[in-house]
Amino acid sequence: MLKSKQEFKEAFINKLQTLFGQSLDESSIADKYVALSTMIKEEISKLWYQSNRQYRVSKEKQVYYFSMEFLLGRLLGSNLYNLGLTEFCSEGLKELGIDLNELEAVEHDAGLGNGGLGRLAACFLDSIASLQLPGHGCGIRYRHGMFEQKIVDGYQIELPDNWLRDGYVWEVRKADRAVTVKFGGHVRLEDQGGRYVVFHENYEPVVAIPYDVPIVGANCNTVNTLRLWSAETNHFDFPSFSKGDFLKAVEKKYSLEATSQILYPDDNYPEGKTLRLKQQYFFVSAGLQSIIRRYKRTHGATPDDLAKIHKKIAIHINDTHPALAVPELMRILMDEEGLSWEDAWNTTRQTISYTNHTILPEALEKWPIEMVERLLPRMYMIIREINERFCAVLWEKYPGDWDKIRAMAIIADGYVHMAHLAVVGSHSINGVAEVHSNILKKEVMSNFYQVYPYRFNNKTNGVTHRRWLAKANSALAGIITEAIGSSWLAHPYELASLHRYAHDAELQDRIKAVKQANKNRLAQFIQEKMGIVVDPHSIFDVQVKRIHAYKRQTLNALHILDLYNRLKASPGLDIEPRTFIFAGKSATGYYLAKHIIKFINTLAQVINNDPDVGGKIKVVFLENYSVSLAELIIPAADVSEQISTASREASGTGNMKFMMNGAITIGTLDGANIEICDEVGNDNIVIFGLTAEEVLNYYKYGGYNVLDVYHNNPHLRLVVDQLTNGFLPVSPDEFNCIHHSLIRANDEFFVLKDFAAYAEAQEKINSLYRDSAHWQAMAINNIAFSGRFSSDRTVSEYAIGIWRIKPVVIREV
Numbered sequence: 001m002l003k004s005k006q007e008f009k010e011a012f013i014n015k016l017q018t019l020f021g022q023s024l025d026e027s028s029i030a031d032k033y034v035a036l037s038t039m040i041k042e043e044i045s046k047l048w049y050q051s052n053r054q055y056r057v058s059k060e061k062q063v064y065y066f067s068m069e070f071l072l073g074r075l076l077g078s079n080l081y082n083l084g085l086t087e088f089c090s091e092g093l094k095e096l097g098i099d100l101n102e103l104e105a106v107e108h109d110a111g112l113g114n115g116g117l118g119r120l121a122a123c124f125l126d127s128i129a130s131l132q133l134p135g136h137g138c139g140i141r142y143r144h145g146m147f148e149q150k151i152v153d154g155y156q157i158e159l160p161d162n163w164l165r166d167g168y169v170w171e172v173r174k175a176d177r178a179v180t181v182k183f184g185g186h187v188r189l190e191d192q193g194g195r196y197v198v199f200h201e202n203y204e205p206v207v208a209i210p211y212d213v214p215i216v217g218a219n220c221n222t223v224n225t226l227r228l229w230s231a232e233t234n235h236f237d238f239p240s241f242s243k244g245d246f247l248k249a250v251e252k253k254y255s256l257e258a259t260s261q262i263l264y265p266d267d268n269y270p271e272g273k274t275l276r277l278k279q280q281y282f283f284v285s286a287g288l289q290s291i292i293r294r295y296k297r298t299h300g301a302t303p304d305d306l307a308k309i310h311k312k313i314a315i316h317i318n319d320t321h322p323a324l325a326v327p328e329l330m331r332i333l334m335d336e337e338g339l340s341w342e343d344a345w346n347t348t349r350q351t352i353s354y355t356n357h358t359i360l361p362e363a364l365e366k367w368p369i370e371m372v373e374r375l376l377p378r379m380y381m382i383i384r385e386i387n388e389r390f391c392a393v394l395w396e397k398y399p400g401d402w403d404k405i406r407a408m409a410i411i412a413d414g415y416v417h418m419a420h421l422a423v424v425g426s427h428s429i430n431g432v433a434e435v436h437s438n439i440l441k442k443e444v445m446s447n448f449y450q451v452y453p454y455r456f457n458n459k460t461n462g463v464t465h466r467r468w469l470a471k472a473n474s475a476l477a478g479i480i481t482e483a484i485g486s487s488w489l490a491h492p493y494e495l496a497s498l499h500r501y502a503h504d505a506e507l508q509d510r511i512k513a514v515k516q517a518n519k520n521r522l523a524q525f526i527q528e529k530m531g532i533v534v535d536p537h538s539i540f541d542v543q544v545k546r547i548h549a550y551k552r553q554t555l556n557a558l559h560i561l562d563l564y565n566r567l568k569a570s571p572g573l574d575i576e577p578r579t580f581i582f583a584g585k586s587a588t589g590y591y592l593a594k595h596i597i598k599f600i601n602t603l604a605q606v607i608n609n610d611p612d613v614g615g616k617i618k619v620v621f622l623e624n625y626s627v628s629l630a631e632l633i634i635p636a637a638d639v640s641e642q643i644s645t646a647s648r649e650a651s652g653t654g655n656m657k658f659m660m661n662g663a664i665t666i667g668t669l670d671g672a673n674i675e676i677c678d679e680v681g682n683d684n685i686v687i688f689g690l691t692a693e694e695v696l697n698y699y700k701y702g703g704y705n706v707l708d709v710y711h712n713n714p715h716l717r718l719v720v721d722q723l724t725n726g727f728l729p730v731s732p733d734e735f736n737c738i739h740h741s742l743i744r745a746n747d748e749f750f751v752l753k754d755f756a757a758y759a760e761a762q763e764k765i766n767s768l769y770r771d772s773a774h775w776q777a778m779a780i781n782n783i784a785f786s787g788r789f790s791s792d793r794t795v796s797e798y799a800i801g802i803w804r805i806k807p808v809v810i811r812e813v
C-alpha cells in the first residue's frame, strides 16, 4: 500500500469503497478517518504479528504494566508519527484535497484515565515500544471513560463519555482468549492426602474478553500490546423470559457487565465502592490468567517451571489499584499450579514491583474487611495468611511493639491496607520524583523502609517527547532539528546542545515566531469555543490539571483577583498584558473543587467585562480538559503554573510537557519541579514558597496560624474578604467553602502563607517577559534541558533497575 504516493492514494480510495461503498466525493470526513486508520492498522498488524512471533521465539523476559488507567488520547497521529508516515500520508491526502489534521480531529480521545497516573501509563507504553522493549499494558476497556465536562453558568456539568459510539478502529476483540473471573461464593479446603485442594463454590462468573490495542514503537518494527478487558456474559434468565418478564431476563446480564462500564472519575480520593473493588480484581485476575496461560505454552507447565516465572515475566503495578495481583498470583500458583506456599511466595515477590504515586493520606486505598471477604473470599484468605506471616516477621524484629506492628499490618482496624500489601508483596517500591521517594522513605513508609531498605528506589517520571514535542509542536521540532540535527529525537538528552544557541538572535526569533503562531491558534480556538477575544500578544499564563485543593488553583485565582483590584485602583498600572488560562476537571463529588471552578469562572465574568481593565488581563476557563486539548494548549503557553503545596504533588508531568515547549515555570519546590530547577538552573525558572521540609514540619509540629498572615497583608485580606462580602456577582455564600478552607480550617495547603511570595514571583515573571531576548534565551534553555524528562529515560531506568528486561530487535520479514 505504501510504496509510493500514487499507490497510497489508490489504496485509500479503494478502502473507502470496500468499507463504505462510497467514492471519495461521497464519503464523510468520519468515513475518511476510518478508512485511513484501517489502512494504517493493517500496516501495523504485519509488524504486530512479527513482534509477537519473535517474542515467543526469543523467549526473552517481558514486562506487563498493570494499570487501572491508560489515558491514551488519540492514536492516528502518534501511530503515523511512530511509523514515520506522517509526511507521506499528509502529502498524499493533500493531493486528494484532504487535510490530515482534520482527519485526526475526528478520533475520539481514549480517555481511560483521570490525569497524571493514567497519562504516565500511556507515555510509558510509547517509550517501552520505542526502546524496542518487550512490554505490554493490562487494563480495563471502560465503556465510558473520563466524563465530558461542560461549563454551564460557571459550573461544571458532567456528561457521559461515549468514546465507543462510532466504534474504535485500533482495537481487536479476541473472544477466543476470554477467561472467567469468579466473584463471591464460598471457598472450601479439602485435605487430600496432606495436600489442600481448594474448591470455590457458588461463585458468580464474569467472562473477561480481551480487546487488544497495538502499541507502535517509533522508527522500529516493535509493536507491543495493550490488552484491555471487557466484562461480558452470556447469562440469560430463560425462566423469566418465558414468563414474559423480559426486564428480569436481562437484569443479571447487565449487572455482571457493569464491571467494565465506567471509569471512576476520582483521583487522589478513593471511594470505597464495591464496584471499584470488583473492577480491580476483574482485570488483575483476567490479566494474570492470560499471562500464565501464555507462559505455560512457551516455558513449560510443571510446578518447577512455574516457580521460575520471575525469570521470564515482570509484573508492574501502577499504584495500589492492581495490588490484588499479589494474592491472585499466589492463588494461581498454589491452587491451580500446585506450588507450595513458600515457592509461590518467592516467585510472586520476585515478579511484582510497585510504584507509589501519592502521599496524600486520604488517597491511600483501604478496603473494609467485610467487603473483601464477601466479594473475594479466596483473596481474603490469602491476604490473611500473608498478613499473619508478615506480622510474625515483625514480631521477631520488634518483639512486643504492638503499635508498630499494627501500623504496618496489612489487615488492621477493620480494613485491608493495599499499600502495605503492595510493599510486602513486591521486590521493588518506587516513588516518582526524588523528593517524593525521599518522603516515602523518611515519612510515609519509613516503617517499611526500615524493614526493607533495599526495596525502595526512585524513578523520576518522564513524558514522551514524541507526542508532547515532536507531534504537538512540529514547527518547534523542525527548528530544533535544523539547529542541532535530528538525533535528539532518538536521544533526547542531545537537546542539550541547543543551549549553545540560547542567545542566538536568529534562533530566538524563529522560536518566538512559532510560539506566536501557537498562541494565535489557541486564541482563535478560545474565540470560536467561548466567544472570548484574547490578545494573542499577551502573556499566556497557563494552569491546566485536575482541580484539587493541593494543586492550589485558588492561589492563582486569588492573585488574579489581587491584580484586578490593583488595576482598578490604578488603571495605569504598568503590567504586561496577560491571559490567564485554566482547564481541568473536578471529581464529581468534590464540593470544594467544584466551587473553585465556579470561582475562576466568576472572576472571568467580572474581569473580562470590565472596561476599566482595558483588556490588560483576561481569564479563560476552557472546558473539557483532555489529552487532545492539552496538545493544543501546552505549545501555546508562555508561563507554566506548577504551584502545588510543597511535598503534596508526587511529581507532576504537565510541568515537563510545558518545559519541552519552551514555557517558563513558575513553581514551588515540589515533585519534579525540583529536578527541573536542577536541570535548567535558578535563572531559567521562577521558584517561590515554602519548601517540602517546612510544610512537613508544620504538619508535624503545628505552628502555622493563618490569621497571622491574613491580618498582616491588606491586599491578601481584601481578596479573601471578597470571596464572601458580596463583591462578586454571586450569592454571598457561594464561596463559603473556599473561605472556610482558607480561614476556619487554617489553610491546610498554605495558600495564604505562600501568597506574598507568589505575587512577588509573578512580578518577576512580568519583568523577565519584558526583556524579550532574555525570555527567549530562558525558553531555549528550558527546551535544551528537558531531555532528562523524556519517558525514554524513565522507562530505561525501570527496565534496567527493576524489570531486568532488554530490547528485542524485531526483524521485518
Ligand code: 26V
Residues within 6 Å of the ligand: 114, 115, 116, 117, 118, 120, 264, 266, 267, 268, 269, 270, 271, 319, 357, 358, 363, 365, 432, 461, 649, 650, 651, 652, 653, 671
Ligand atoms: C487514586 C485513586 C484512589 C482511588 C479512587 C480513584 C483513584 C484514582 C486515581 C488515583 C491515583 C491518584 C494518584 C495520582 O494520580 N498521582 C499522580 O501521579 C502522577 C504520575 O506519577 C504524578 O505526576 C502526580 O504528581 C500524582 O498526583
